[in-house]
Amino acid sequence: MSRNWTYEEVEALYHKWRPDEVDGAGLLILVADSDNKSRASFSDSLFRNGYDPVEAADGLEALKLIRDRQPVACVLCLELEKVGGLDVLEAIRRDDRHRHVPVVAVTACHEKRVAVVARRSGAQAVVFKPCKPDEVIAKLQKLVADE
Numbered sequence: 001m002s003r004n005w006t007y008e009e010v011e012a013l014y015h016k017w018r019p020d021e022v023d024g025a026g027l028l029i030l031v032a033d034s035d036n037k038s039r040a041s042f043s044d045s046l047f048r049n050g051y052d053p054v055e056a057a058d059g060l061e062a063l064k065l066i067r068d069r070q071p072v073a074c075v076l077c078l079e080l081e082k083v084g085g086l087d088v089l090e091a092i093r094r095d096d097r098h099r100h101v102p103v104v105a106v107t108a109c110h111e112k113r114v115a116v117v118a119r120r121s122g123a124q125a126v127v128f129k130p131c132k133p134d135e136v137i138a139k140l141q142k143l144v145a146d147e
Helices: 007-017 036-048 059-069 085-094 112-121 133-146
Strands: 028-032 052-056 073-077 103-107 125-128
Touching: 028 036, 028 059, 036 052, 036 073, 036 133, 052 059, 059 073, 059 085, 073 085, 073 133, 085 103, 085 112, 103 112, 103 133, 112 125, 125 133
Parallel strands: 028 052, 028 073, 073 103, 103 125
Antiparallel strands: none
């Protein structure tokens, strides 16, 4: 038999698990990564830090979510399917409404030129996979705080 929760009980649990003092203050962050594990890991870490992550499994979905949901920042894998991460990044930078959105690019390619191209395309930070989600979140928090 399921329990009928009151609004007050649900609200109390929510604030117990996501206290108002956490860093993210419910800011919407796009996590775009074709790898399910990486995407879930980044999202879980963002949620634990008080952010409101929204996920995209490919570049087309990422572009749609950026347009429709207008996140305050993005964690963007460069190896996205359908539309590549660099193409998504360049589309963000060409759009006046989203040009200012901070982007942390993540990539499995460990060639220095990839990081250089990502930075030139508008990523404020580049992190190489495998990485700890907290490393990405720390860079993201700094970028959001600087906004």
